[in-house]
Amino acid sequence: MYTVKEVAQKIKLTEHTIRFYTDKGLVPNVQRDKYNNRLFDEESLNWLIRVKYLKDCGMSIKDIKYFVDLYLEGDSSIPRRYEIILKYKELAREQLTEATKRLAFMEEKVKRYHTIINQVIADDTNT
Template sequence: MCYSIGEFSVLTGLSIDTLRYYEKEHLIRVARNAAGRRCYTEDDQNWILFIKRLKETGMAIKEIRDYADLRYQGDMTMQSRLSMLTKHRLFVLAEKKKWEDNLKHLDDKIRIYEEKLNGGFLQSSSS
């Protein structure tokens, strides 16, 4: 199946401008049809979904570009891509720990306010 950029935009939930930006940044290499129009495939859709996940987990565009370059080189780069993903996984785990700690502190503060309000103890506080 060959999707136009407009169809692919709807399919992926990314704007046409974002798709063009990804192409300009060499995150995705899009085939062209005989008329020179972009021709997105289902493989491109899966790749875009993976790029979105990488971005959502905090991977920088430069790193995604490096990963994309390796991906387009083929299976001979599998070890390098595995190393990149393993390193990024450690980053994600560290971020997860940080967010869990922040959430715990937020929950503690909420609990303190709820206890004070429910206990009828109203006192001005600087926090």
């Protein structure tokens, strides 16, 4: 079992965010100790990771809650969950494409500034 602090360090979320997600019902079956502190098992940890990824793909808290609720309905919701994941997979692909373009831009800038610093070329642009 993991504490909120341990989970925060493990999956790179703030303790506040983890508490917020659990309070919103995005992590089913979070356990509590005798002092009412949240405790996370591997399944709860995996739910937090899923929520993090869905949020990073642009899914709203409301839509994540809907997705979790669908999951809790069981197998009958698999087709709907599949549709949701397909939609956000495409959004993730678009984000990756944009991130790849940003990386290429930054790599080119690094090369340019490296040559300027080494006085191979003059800094004659404002780029």
